Amino acid sequence: MSLKYLSGVTTLKLNPDKCTGCGMCVNVCPHAVFIIKTRKAAITDPDLCMECGACALNCSFEAITVKKGVGCAQAVRNGFLRGTEPDCGCGGDSSCC
Amino acid sequence: MSARSRKILMMPGMTSSTTCGFELISAEYTGADRLAAWKARWGINRMAYRIKPGLYALGGPSASSPVFASANYKLSFDALRTNLKGISAWLLVLDTKGINVWCAAGKGTFGTLELARSIRESGLEKLVNHRSVTLPQLGAPGVSAHRVKAYTGFSITYGPVRAEDIPEFIASGCKASPEMRKVRFGFAERIVLAPVQLTQFGRYLVPASVILLLFGLKADSLLTAGALLAGTVLVPALLPWLPGRSFAVKSAAAGLATTAVLSAFLPMPIYQFCARGLIYSAAASFIGLDFTGASTYTSLSGVKKEMRAALPAQALALLAGLLLLLFGRFL
Numbered sequence: 001m002s003l004k005y006l007s008g009v010t011t012l013k014l015n016p017d018k019c020t021g022c023g024m025c026v027n028v029c030p031h032a033v034f035i036i037k038t039r040k041a042a043i044t045d046p047d048l049c050m051e052c053g054a055c056a057l058n059c060s061f062e063a064i065t066v067k068k069g070v071g072c073a074q075a076v077r078n079g080f081l082r083g084t085e086p087d088c089g090c091g092g093d094s095s096c097c
Numbered sequence: 098m099s100a101r102s103r104k105i106l107m108m109p110g111m112t113s114s115t116t117c118g119f120e121l122i123s124a125e126y127t128g129a130d131r132l133a134a135w136k137a138r139w140g141i142n143r144m145a146y147r148i149k150p151g152l153y154a155l156g157g158p159s160a161s162s163p164v165f166a167s168a169n170y171k172l173s174f175d176a177l178r179t180n181l182k183g184i185s186a187w188l189l190v191l192d193t194k195g196i197n198v199w200c201a202a203g204k205g206t207f208g209t210l211e212l213a214r215s216i217r218e219s220g221l222e223k224l225v226n227h228r229s230v231t232l233p234q235l236g237a238p239g240v241s242a243h244r245v246k247a248y249t250g251f252s253i254t255y256g257p258v259r260a261e262d263i264p265e266f267i268a269s270g271c272k273a274s275p276e277m278r279k280v281r282f283g284f285a286e287r288i289v290l291a292p293v294q295l296t297q298f299g300r301y302l303v304p305a306s307v308i309l310l311l312f313g314l315k316a317d318s319l320l321t322a323g324a325l326l327a328g329t330v331l332v333p334a335l336l337p338w339l340p341g342r343s344f345a346v347k348s349a350a351a352g353l354a355t356t357a358v359l360s361a362f363l364p365m366p367i368y369q370f371c372a373r374g375l376i377y378s379a380a381a382s383f384i385g386l387d388f389t390g391a392s393t394y395t396s397l398s399g400v401k402k403e404m405r406a407a408l409p410a411q412a413l414a415l416l417a418g419l420l421l422l423l424f425g426r427f428l
Contacts (some may be wrong), residue, residue: 002337003336003392003394004283004342004394005342005394005395005396005399006342006343006396006399006402006403007342009227009396009398009399010396010398010399011398021252024242026278027138027234027237027255027273027278028234028237028255029278030234030235030278030279030280030393031279031280031394032275032278032279032287039295048394049396050393050395050396050400051396051397052202052203052237052238053238054202054237054238057237057238057239057240057241058237058240058242059243060243065292067397067398068238068397069396069397069398070200070203070204070390070397071255071389071390071392071394071395071396071397071399071400071401072387072389072390072395072397073344073386073389073390073400073404074387074390075390076397076404077404078402086397
């Protein structure tokens with residue numbers, strides 16, 4: 001049984017004009033969001049994206065943008081309480097991730 | 098000084114010292130490793146699971162042996178070295194502050210600069226005759242492969258997600274199949290995370306349950322423990338089968354079901370059952386929402402969206418339940 005998170009929320013964007021079809025995004029995506037179709041990358045199902053940012057960071061042609069972050073309620077709470085960006089605080093003696 | 102090393106020295110935060118030392122390491126998985134892994138899962142002294150960052154030699158590596166990078170978290174490092182039985186390799190352990198590869202990549206400590214620094218300071222350049230480092234695929238959210246190449250001359254190959262696939266990855270000419278590149282979240286992968294959730298919330302809710310029992314509130318004591326188990330154990334165990342996509346909704350459903358089942362053994366008026374249904378579903382929903390952080394497929398945008406709706410709903414349900422429990426008899 002496959003698990004899928006909320007639909008229509010991802011910030012993932014692919015600019016086909018900049019894409020050269022090198023396939024790096026296909027290599028790094030842990031959820032098979034990308035495929036190569038007619039020598040360009042294409043998004044299969046945007047709802048599968050978890051915004052880890054691997055594709056954008058490894059695209060040397062800057063064809064992909066995504067607002068990277070961790071999908072962690074504790075991190076969002078910490079960020080809200082401290083007035084910072086979401087932070088899971090895993091560097092300290094915490095028990096998450 | 099070569100053009101390559103001049104380039105490296107221009108990087109921020111980089112020191113020029115080159116140690117060229119390495120330690121020998123075995124591929125054996127011992128009873129002590131097993132015990133350490135179990136303790137780490139239960140959060141016992143978990144910051145003690147750091148490996149010394151640097152270069153390790155596994156088997157009898159030569160100048161042409163492959164280089165694999167890992168995090169300085171014992172569970173990550175053990176997964177790598179024990180899956181390389183019979184393979185001679187160099188293992189480059191980055192300083193990720195004792196955090197696993199994926200989480201460290203998320204916060205950038207398993208990252209471009211740390212990898213470049215590590216390649217440089219380990220003296221890898223002098224030890225191997227190739228210019229390639231294989232990374233776990235889940236390091237990719239922190240590492241920009243083309244920048245590492247520009248900084249160090251080493252090209253990055255992303256290996257499989259799971260270290261157990263490395264032998265097959267090597268056998269197929271260092272190509273990860275689509276199956277190797279996918280993160281799974283099956284029952285085994287989910288349930289192994291339950292102890293961390295359980296200890297985290299149990300810290301508050303087990304004492305709460307005991308106090309309720311001491312005050313003679315047997316039903317609420319039991320139902321508090323029920324909400325704890327629903328949010329920390331049932332949610333991971335039954336995740337694909339709980340209704341909806343939202344973790345808050347899935348967890349509320351687990352909490353309501355648990356409350357209903359336990360209430361069968363606790364005779365109470367109907368208004369009290371409704372009140373407790375609201376209270377303990379809200380509690381389980383709050384607890385289970387935190388499993389988003391342990392899951393492998395939730396996005397920040399999604400978590401923010403569901404929290405905006407879930408937190409007020411949980412607070413409202415809790416308040417309504419408490420009012421109903423206190424004043425329900427007058428209705």
